[in-house]
Amino acid sequence: MNTTNSQKLFADAQQYIVGGVNSPVRAFKSVGGTPIFFKKGEGAYITDEDGNKYLDFIQSWGPLILGHCDKDIQNSICEAVSNGTSFGAPTAIETELAKEVLELFPYLDKIRFVSSGTEATMSAIRVARGVSGKDDIIKFKGCYHGHSDSLLVSAGSGAVTFGSPSSPGVPADFTKHTLLADYNDIESVKACFEAGEVGCVIIEPIAGNMSLVPADLEFLKELRELCTKNGAILIFDEVMSGFRASLKGSYGILGIEADIVTFGKVIGGGMPVGAFAGKAEIMSQLSPEGPIYQAGTLSGNPVAMAAGLASLKKLKENKEIYTELNTKAETLMAGFASIAKEAGIDFQYNVRGSMFGFFFNSKLPKNFDDVCAGDEERYAKFHSEMLKRGFYFAPSAYETGFICTAMSSSDIEKTIEAFEEVVKSL
Numbered sequence: 001m002n003t004t005n006s007q008k009l010f011a012d013a014q015q016y017i018v019g020g021v022n023s024p025v026r027a028f029k030s031v032g033g034t035p036i037f038f039k040k041g042e043g044a045y046i047t048d049e050d051g052n053k054y055l056d057f058i059q060s061w062g063p064l065i066l067g068h069c070d071k072d073i074q075n076s077i078c079e080a081v082s083n084g085t086s087f088g089a090p091t092a093i094e095t096e097l098a099k100e101v102l103e104l105f106p107y108l109d110k111i112r113f114v115s116s117g118t119e120a121t122m123s124a125i126r127v128a129r130g131v132s133g134k135d136d137i138i139k140f141k142g143c144y145h146g147h148s149d150s151l152l153v154s155a156g157s158g159a160v161t162f163g164s165p166s167s168p169g170v171p172a173d174f175t176k177h178t179l180l181a182d183y184n185d186i187e188s189v190k191a192c193f194e195a196g197e198v199g200c201v202i203i204e205p206i207a208g209n210m211s212l213v214p215a216d217l218e219f220l221k222e223l224r225e226l227c228t229k230n231g232a233i234l235i236f237d238e239v240m241s242g243f244r245a246s247l248k249g250s251y252g253i254l255g256i257e258a259d260i261v262t263f264g265k266v267i268g269g270g271m272p273v274g275a276f277a278g279k280a281e282i283m284s285q286l287s288p289e290g291p292i293y294q295a296g297t298l299s300g301n302p303v304a305m306a307a308g309l310a311s312l313k314k315l316k317e318n319k320e321i322y323t324e325l326n327t328k329a330e331t332l333m334a335g336f337a338s339i340a341k342e343a344g345i346d347f348q349y350n351v352r353g354s355m356f357g358f359f360f361n362s363k364l365p366k367n368f369d370d371v372c373a374g375d376e377e378r379y380a381k382f383h384s385e386m387l388k389r390g391f392y393f394a395p396s397a398y399e400t401g402f403i404c405t406a407m408s409s410s411d412i413e414k415t416i417e418a419f420e421e422v423v424k425s426l
């Protein structure tokens, strides 16, 4: 595979853009090699600057559930653009998209749109703190909620983990209000509740940022009860799992109601969008109805709203696609698993709707420590061998993979066949 142009473009980019990328995972640091520069996408495939074609399992990290260049999304974007790209004032389409989202979550009353998942979770936490009147929050190891200060936290020392900054530039004074619990471990949550004045718990109910690790139903039920009992607001971060794990995200699978839910990725149809929604008594505390401040120049941008609306409408009109996506994801993972087994390689996997995650581990991970026990070097090898053969998987073992509606059964078969070859070098 010739990647001369990508390499040249990367060298150029590095002279002007920090690390040559605008988001760190794109730099391929954890798998080695240099990033591929893309020129065009079509359906399930993407073509790079050297003309190589790949089957895309990243799909812009989740948004493109309908594949690249979906005609309905494209048309609605073009129509929106022809009327103007931004007004910084209300437009009818914001309400249309709001209605479509809230209709899927009857227990949520009001929504606000922002421009990224990071903004959605950051704002949701501000609302939760404002409403509960308590500063401490609980987050789970291995869950990612964007890059705002109080969420860039790693485990501190001591029996109960008040967080410490996981990045320079984050004041320890900010992260001392973030307590870290273990995913799927209710006892660790109870310990956090005892250690602090907890006003808010944020969790990915289907964690997609430590590969794919879903929360157990029983664990989430107990978490819901603990929050209610302690007067803490429960935030489900469904920026990734919303409209991906099922049409209604985790709610469609587990049926648990959070107090605030955050969205992003699919809800923008490939344009920059985030959102957070909650019960009326909570959301009414947000400005201009209430005193908690939050704002955005491009929030509810009409072009982004148009892309999101087209995407969501299509998903709602074709609910059966989730069964098809799930079957394809399951077929892919079961295919990989049986090949790995034959080769004597440890392999575990999870599938939820159009999301899949696999681990070179001897047991199926339940939390972040389990995930970290996996063989990262083997993943790096897997990544580069599959890439060479035209299969674009995430350049990190800690990411979820995605199936889109444009992927055919024969695409899945081809991927399994490639893995059969690749497994020999693992």
Ligand SMILES: *Cc1c(COP(=O)(O)O)cnc(C)c1O
Residues within 6 Å of the ligand: 115, 116, 117, 118, 119, 121, 144, 145, 146, 147, 204, 208, 209, 237, 238, 239, 240, 241, 264, 265, 274
């Ligand atoms: C991607 C992601 C975010 C951050 O969204 P950005 O749009 O990248 O800021 C937050 N939470 C979860 C669960 C995500 O997967």
